[in-house]
Amino acid sequence: xxxxxxxxxxxxxxxxxxxxxxxxxxxxxxxxxxxxxxxxxxxxxxxxxxxxxxxxxxxxxxxxxxxxxxxxxxxxxxxxxxxxxxxxxxxxxxxxxxxxxxxxxxxxxxxxxxxxxxxxxxxxxxxxxxxxxxxxxxxxxxxxxxxxxxxxxxxxxxxxxxxxxxxxxxxxxxxxxxxxxxxxxxxxxxxxxxxxxxxxxxxxxxxxxxxxxxxxxxxxxxxxxxxxxxxxxxxxxxxxxxxxxxxxxxxxxxxxxxxxxxxxxxxxxxxxxxxxxxxxxxxxxxxxxxxxxxxxxxxxxxxxxxxxxxxxxxxxxxxxxxxxxxxxxxxxxxxxxxxxxxxxxxxxxxxxxxxxxxxxxxxxxxxxxxxxxxxxxxxxxxx
Numbered sequence: 001x002x003x004x005x006x007x008x009x010x011x012x013x014x015x016x017x018x019x020x021x022x023x024x025x026x027x028x029x030x031x032x033x034x035x036x037x038x039x040x041x042x043x044x045x046x047x048x049x050x051x052x053x054x055x056x057x058x059x060x061x062x063x064x065x066x067x068x069x070x071x072x073x074x075x076x077x078x079x080x081x082x083x084x085x086x087x088x089x090x091x092x093x094x095x096x097x098x099x100x101x102x103x104x105x106x107x108x109x110x111x112x113x114x115x116x117x118x119x120x121x122x123x124x125x126x127x128x129x130x131x132x133x134x135x136x137x138x139x140x141x142x143x144x145x146x147x148x149x150x151x152x153x154x155x156x157x158x159x160x161x162x163x164x165x166x167x168x169x170x171x172x173x174x175x176x177x178x179x180x181x182x183x184x185x186x187x188x189x190x191x192x193x194x195x196x197x198x199x200x201x202x203x204x205x206x207x208x209x210x211x212x213x214x215x216x217x218x219x220x221x222x223x224x225x226x227x228x229x230x231x232x233x234x235x236x237x238x239x240x241x242x243x244x245x246x247x248x249x250x251x252x253x254x255x256x257x258x259x260x261x262x263x264x265x266x267x268x269x270x271x272x273x274x275x276x277x278x279x280x281x282x283x284x285x286x287x288x289x290x291x292x293x294x295x296x297x298x299x300x301x302x303x304x305x306x307x308x309x310x311x312x313x314x315x316x317x318x319x320x321x322x323x324x325x326x327x328x329x330x331x332x333x334x335x336x337x338x339x340x341x342x343x344x345x346x347x348x349x350x351x352x353x354x355x356x357x358x359x360x361x362x363x364x365x366x367x368x369x370x371x372x373x374x375x376x377x378x379x380x381x382x383x
Contacts, residue, residue, distance in 0.1 A: 013348060013351050019052075021061075021126070025057055040067070052066040085097055090134070112354075117192055139326060161298070166322075167223060168221050168223040171222040172220070189219030232247055245332065245335035246337050248280070249283070287317065298324065302326075311323050331346065333346055
């Protein structure tokens, strides 16, 4: 069964029953598989009790061997996979679908290591479901995940915190004025990575892209396109204490490209771990100090949990907060070069934090029936 949240505190992490969830109904499904398989393999290598949880493109959970290879998922659900359901409630957790007509047979899980990028695995949907099921998990809380995925809400919080950011506005078919000049970059409001991002010259072209680009249908944001700016990234760990990684400067394989593209980040065989980069980034100490200060400030504002990657833009002097990745590719394991943090130690810390700092435990305290007893008939209120 899933671990009771109060009972999980103080558990020996080496004895924890770990489920690594990856995939999901998201445009970043394939990359999520790579991250999940990397994490599962490392946990198995460390002698942990590990179960693979493959979340299919259609939204169905499957129990799979944690030692599978990426090729096993090319055609979808791998052979030998066992379908599971996620039940909420006091006895919630992942249950075997074959037990539907009888007593629910729970999969023994103490903590879920979340390796899902984008979509419902990173926007708070999975986190909220696991909260209702009473299952401990790594990474952001439901609230932290939701604000991290919403590019409009996130930049609003950045500005409210007094941190620098490029202007960003909501874009819809009726947008006629946004308050800043082009060229522009148009992004999915709720998307991750670089999928669905367009660079356009004018507002008319930007609004036309709303109908043509399927990734913009849930919502879009628009901001100035600054070809003079380059990317700077830093990872943040919150356990056992707030710690920053080295700062990286991702590199574009095509120097003529307008933005750092999806293929630059992920098409290399190991997800983000194999992407080209300058690490540590060759930047001034003043700029590095600004990156570190802004990252620490955001860690507090976003109530970060687990390991997060924060992406900045800079021209070498000025710094702008771009976005936050609450479940980063390869869990940002490749950024910890200065502190010599191994992938095994990174995963162990995630598991311990999930057990020691579980998500919210909902209760009905205060709902004592007083309001119901004093209410008049519902029929009278409808009249």
